[in-house]
Amino acid sequence: MSIDTTALRQSWPRPSFPRPIVIIGAGGIVTDAHLPAYRLANLPVAGVYDLDAERTRTVATQWNTRGFESLDQAIATPDAVFDLALPPGAHLDVLPKLPDGAAVLLQKPMGRDLVEATAILELCRAKSLKAAVNFQLRFSPMMLAVADALARGWLGRLIDVEVHLNLVTPWHLFPFLVGMPRVEIAVHSIHYLDTLRALLGNPTGVHARTLGHPSTDLAQTRTSALFDFAPDQRVTFSINHNHDFGRRFQDASFRFEGTDGAAMVKLGLLLNYPEGESDELWITRKGDDWTQVPLQGRWFPHAFIGTMSNLQRYAAGEDAALISSVEDAWHTMALAEAAFESAAKPATPVKAKP
Numbered sequence: 001m002s003i004d005t006t007a008l009r010q011s012w013p014r015p016s017f018p019r020p021i022v023i024i025g026a027g028g029i030v031t032d033a034h035l036p037a038y039r040l041a042n043l044p045v046a047g048v049y050d051l052d053a054e055r056t057r058t059v060a061t062q063w064n065t066r067g068f069e070s071l072d073q074a075i076a077t078p079d080a081v082f083d084l085a086l087p088p089g090a091h092l093d094v095l096p097k098l099p100d101g102a103a104v105l106l107q108k109p110m111g112r113d114l115v116e117a118t119a120i121l122e123l124c125r126a127k128s129l130k131a132a133v134n135f136q137l138r139f140s141p142m143m144l145a146v147a148d149a150l151a152r153g154w155l156g157r158l159i160d161v162e163v164h165l166n167l168v169t170p171w172h173l174f175p176f177l178v179g180m181p182r183v184e185i186a187v188h189s190i191h192y193l194d195t196l197r198a199l200l201g202n203p204t205g206v207h208a209r210t211l212g213h214p215s216t217d218l219a220q221t222r223t224s225a226l227f228d229f230a231p232d233q234r235v236t237f238s239i240n241h242n243h244d245f246g247r248r249f250q251d252a253s254f255r256f257e258g259t260d261g262a263a264m265v266k267l268g269l270l271l272n273y274p275e276g277e278s279d280e281l282w283i284t285r286k287g288d289d290w291t292q293v294p295l296q297g298r299w300f301p302h303a304f305i306g307t308m309s310n311l312q313r314y315a316a317g318e319d320a321a322l323i324s325s326v327e328d329a330w331h332t333m334a335l336a337e338a339a340f341e342s343a344a345k346p347a348t349p350v351k352a353k354p
């Protein structure tokens, strides 16, 4: 059966009445992805605030928006939707100051570990915040299309999924990671954990190893993991951020194999972060050739339109569900926690020769 891949859904609907966005924390990801996304989607930005006043001024000037002089001034913006793009440990400093009932998007991860994620969840509940976590990979054009292809039954039931990364990541762009005990899974592979959950549901268990590399001081830059879903589903990660041997064998991909078809995703962004190469999506059904799906955007910045649009639409009653709500995101944090716990446990010992 031939398939019309141009019919696949690739974007989230925009809010009908966009509200002003107040950005708190104005670092690299804000200028690489948040502000470009909002400009592209005509979502209004009321202004930015950063603890570093010089950074506030620079970003406000470059992006022709207001630079707030204090957190209180930023928070006082009428009808604002708050966009927190802070290091993971800073969410709990800012969230208590937001007005009860506010709509807020928190940059991922949801705190540094599950204890902080639980504290964030409880605070959001106590303040009745409409709060989502910016796990935006599941909102990227390619992953929305994969989700749609699965929903249409084109691949059948997923039985084999692999995330394969073999590349060089410029970790120096994330100085706040130096000295953190949890790095690779906590800030990077967590996107893949979240995307797995979005497409396959919650696994019941995980086996993981995560380790550093002689070329870096960071706690971990390489991860392998194996996830328990249904007994016939093999789901695995092989993540190496240290393949510094030229572009030829570098790779960043998701392979989805179902009972009736398969999809391959290339995460082009990661191959030359943050400029990136183009993302790609290919789909086949048993017996057919592979078809490349023309993508209507990239992970950066287009996926960031999706998370903010869903939040604003949910706050306005236009979307029934807040997809990456703190309630949902907590499970991604629980999966990351389980992976770190597994990584700290010994493997099955191999018998010594008698």
Ligand SMILES: NC(=O)c1ccc[n+]([C@@H]2O[C@H](COP(=O)([O-])OP(=O)(O)OC[C@H]3O[C@@H](n4cnc5c(N)ncnc54)[C@H](O)[C@@H]3O)[C@@H](O)[C@H]2O)c1
Residues within 6 Å of the ligand: 024, 025, 026, 027, 028, 029, 030, 049, 050, 051, 052, 055, 085, 086, 087, 088, 090, 093, 094, 107, 108, 109, 134, 136, 173, 174, 175, 176, 187
């Ligand atoms: N794809 C993604 O979703 C993605 C990619 C990169 C980074 N991130 C996440 O975004 C967050 C920020 O990353 P980044 O690369 O922009 O880091 P960064 O270090 O460039 O920026 C963080 C900014 O937050 C400011 N800040 C810290 N505490 C603050 C506070 N209490 N109030 C106001 N400002 C404060 C700092 O001064 C800094 O300018 C991190 O949590 C990171 O994990 C997400």
